Amino acid sequence: MKILNEAYFNLSPLSVARRLLGCTVVRLLGGERLSGRIVETEAYGGLRDPSCHVVRRDERIWSLLSGSPGVLYLHRTYRHWLLNITCDAVGEPACVLIRALEPTGGEERMRQRRRGARDLTNGPARLVEALAIDFAWEASALPRAEFWLEAGEPVPEERVLNTVRIGLTRGKDLPWRFAVRDNPWVSRSLEAVLSGAPLSPGL
DNA sequence: CATTTGATGTTCT
DNA sequence: GAACATCAAATGC
Numbered sequence: 141m142k143i144l145n146e147a148y149f150n151l152s153p154l155s156v157a158r159r160l161l162g163c164t165v166v167r168l169l170g171g172e173r174l175s176g177r178i179v180e181t182e183a184y185g186g187l188r189d190p191s192c193h194v195v196r197r198d199e200r201i202w203s204l205l206s207g208s209p210g211v212l213y214l215h216r217t218y219r220h221w222l223l224n225i226t227c228d229a230v231g232e233p234a235c236v237l238i239r240a241l242e243p244t245g246g247e248e249r250m251r252q253r254r255r256g257a258r259d260l261t262n263g264p265a266r267l268v269e270a271l272a273i274d275f276a277w278e279a280s281a282l283p284r285a286e287f288w289l290e291a292g293e294p295v296p297e298e299r300v301l302n303t304v305r306i307g308l309t310r311g312k313d314l315p316w317r318f319a320v321r322d323n324p325w326v327s328r329s330l331e332a333v334l335s336g337a338p339l340s341p342g343l
Numbered sequence: 344c345a346t347t348t349g350a351t352g353t354t355c356t
Numbered sequence: 357g358a359a360c361a362t363c364a365a366a367t368g369c
Contacts, residue, residue: 308361
């Protein structure tokens with residue numbers, strides 16, 4: 141099993157977001173292996189992204205996103221944390237948000253972490269809680285001893301859904317979200333996304 | 344099933 | 357006070 145490192149993430153956020161579908165996230169927690177297959181991602185950053193207020197706001201974040209690819213960036217919104225991995229060449233600020241996982245191991249422990257909530261990993265903040273991803277890991281490189289990603293069976297093109305990103309106020313029109321079509325763990329259905337902003341005809 | 348609403352904590356204006 | 361890369365519970369069909 142190939143463990144992903146800096147080299148894997150040294151591509152544009154769009155390429156990395158697309159390639160991460162089908163890869164596996166692994167978390168070792170108290171000797172137990174929690175894992176999930178990535179089924180939904182979003183690309184962020186780069187000069188074309190108007191939602192890069194996240195980048196401009198803070199010199200530290202700018203440095204983090206412009207630095208080495210394959211580094212953890214944990215973004216907070218409300219009381220939740222969202223898991224991002226930096227990507228693209230050094231000097232190009234970019235990252236990919238992991239939005240949903242299909243659990244493949246350790247579901248009971250995940251449910252404990254989620255305090256019995258019905259939904260385990262079908263949302264960016266839910267999966268962070270289910271896997272007990274720690275904010276202290278911020279700015280550290282993959283792989284870590286207790287957290288890493290593994291290459292998976294590539295998802296064929298006809299199984300990939302490409303839509304606009306979810307939950308944003310700026311950059312709503314960019315089709316930078318990728319998901320496994322019809323996968324029950326994806327955070328929102330195709331129909332729900334279509335009822336919002338329209339798909340870009342080019343993609 | 345879909346949609347709405349309130350909680351939430353930090354940052355920015 | 358407003359804004360926010362969210363979530364869970366409540367409400368409407």
